[in-house]
Amino acid sequence: MLSVLLTILCLLATLFAPLNGASREAGAALTEGAQAAVEFVLRITGGLCLWSGVLELLERCGAAAALGRLLQRPLRRLFPRSAEKGEILAALTENLSANLLGLGNAATPAGIRAARGMAALGERGADELCLLVVLNTASLQLLPATVATVRASAGAAAPFDILPAVWLASACSVACGLGAAALLRRLWR
Amino acid sequence: MSALGALTAPILLCAALIAAACRGVDAYDALRAGARKGLQTAMEILPALVTLFPAVYLLRASGLPEQLGRLLSPLLQALGVPPETGLILLLRPLSGSGAMAEAARIMETAGPDSLAGRTAAVMMGSSETTFYVAAVYLSAAGVKRSRWAIPAALCADLACFLCSAWVCRMLWG
Numbered sequence: 001m002l003s004v005l006l007t008i009l010c011l012l013a014t015l016f017a018p019l020n021g022a023s024r025e026a027g028a029a030l031t032e033g034a035q036a037a038v039e040f041v042l043r044i045t046g047g048l049c050l051w052s053g054v055l056e057l058l059e060r061c062g063a064a065a066a067l068g069r070l071l072q073r074p075l076r077r078l079f080p081r082s083a084e085k086g087e088i089l090a091a092l093t094e095n096l097s098a099n100l101l102g103l104g105n106a107a108t109p110a111g112i113r114a115a116r117g118m119a120a121l122g123e124r125g126a127d128e129l130c131l132l133v134v135l136n137t138a139s140l141q142l143l144p145a146t147v148a149t150v151r152a153s154a155g156a157a158a159p160f161d162i163l164p165a166v167w168l169a170s171a172c173s174v175a176c177g178l179g180a181a182a183l184l185r186r187l188w189r
Numbered sequence: 190m191s192a193l194g195a196l197t198a199p200i201l202l203c204a205a206l207i208a209a210a211c212r213g214v215d216a217y218d219a220l221r222a223g224a225r226k227g228l229q230t231a232m233e234i235l236p237a238l239v240t241l242f243p244a245v246y247l248l249r250a251s252g253l254p255e256q257l258g259r260l261l262s263p264l265l266q267a268l269g270v271p272p273e274t275g276l277i278l279l280l281r282p283l284s285g286s287g288a289m290a291e292a293a294r295i296m297e298t299a300g301p302d303s304l305a306g307r308t309a310a311v312m313m314g315s316s317e318t319t320f321y322v323a324a325v326y327l328s329a330a331g332v333k334r335s336r337w338a339i340p341a342a343l344c345a346d347l348a349c350f351l352c353s354a355w356v357c358r359m360l361w362g
Contacts, residue, residue: 001320005283009244013251020252033246033290037238040293041231049227054205056223057216061208105226108325115330130338133326137319137342138349143201144314150293151310156301160197162311165356169315172352177345184337 040150047149055101055143064106067097078178079128081121088117092132102141111136127185134181138173141166234286241286248276249294270354273305277312278350282319282343289313307361311353319346 017026075083075092082088091114098107115132118125144166152159193200209216248254254276258265262272270278273295280288292309299305319342327335 002284006244009248012253013248016253017251022250022252025250026247029246029250030243033243034239036246037242041235041238045228045231048231049224052227052230053220053223054202056226057205057209057214057219060214060219061212111326112329115326119330119332126336129330129332130336133323133338134341134345136326137317137322138345139315139317147310147314151296151301154296154301158195158197161194162307162314163197165311165353165360166314168356169311169349169353173315173345173349176348177341180341180344184341188337
């Protein structure tokens with residue numbers, strides 16, 4: 001899929017550049033972009049390490065488990081059929097609490113376990129599997145450390161001052177995802 | 190409020206350190222282990238970024254997004270979205286690295302504390318690479334028909350982008 005995107009982007013740009021009289025800029029852009037990518041990673045690596053450390057610390061203090069307890073009730077309501085099976089509910093809980101903490105490396109395997117469990121439920125689990133995908137594609141992250149680090153590296157005065165806006169936008173996205181799910185699952189039959 | 194905002198990072202760190210002290214967790218060890226994971230993450234994302242940054246830079250240099258933006262900017266402005274962030278809306282669900290290339294560029298050219306820079310950051314922080322995430326879960330579960338998952342996820346993305354733009358305009362516009 002990314003190969004298609006890459007091909008379309010490059011073809012469009014290469015065909016359009018001479019029409020726009022931007023051939024020279026376009027010619028220089030590729031190496032410039034590759035170099036910019038390396039500089040970008042170097043500039044954010046420090047912040048990435050720092051915040052991964054803080055999140056690791058919070059996790060070792062039991063933050064994921066505490067979030068998981070808070071999530072039990074909403075999860076049982078959103079996923080009534082999966083919640084009947086203990087191991088699916090546990091995987092779901094782990095997936096969402098790791099997502100909230102921004103621990104992508106822990107969230108994905110747990111989410112895959114939950115998804116496999118739901119698929120094994122057959123027709124009965126199909127809607128809940130879709131809902132799992134929707135919840136995971138709407139970002140739930142409480143501490144958007146990467147983007148705050150990018151802000152810091154660009155010279156922002158207070159990199160984390162976007163937090164309330166990120167929370168509001170995330171909440172709005174999750175709410176709309178759940179709303180769309182509630183509507184579409186009825187229309188789909 | 191602004192002092193509190195500026196001190197968010199140190200406050201977060203202190204809160205985590207106090208929590209660790211209360212729980213008897215070795216803070217230094219945990220921070221070091223996390224930093225190692227951060228370093229791994231940086232190494233893992235580098236190849237994807239080196240592949241997608243040039244494509245986005247090339248697209249930018251060709252002037253195509255500018256021309257399209259000129260066409261679309263009345264619509265974006267009517268929706269309350271800064272026209273500079275138009276390309277992020279397109280790239281974000283498909284490629285996290287591509288969208289990050291564009292967001293970093295906006296933050297650099299328009300400034301990280303400009304309305305466009307902040308909107309780009311909030312959009313990046315409150316959304317996910319929808320198609321990639323959906324592909325990972327659906328293929329791992331062995332599901333061929335994804336039913337309504339993608340349409341609902343794209344509704345959530347659209348809501349996220351509009352809400353990001355509106356909240357930023359309210360707070361910093």
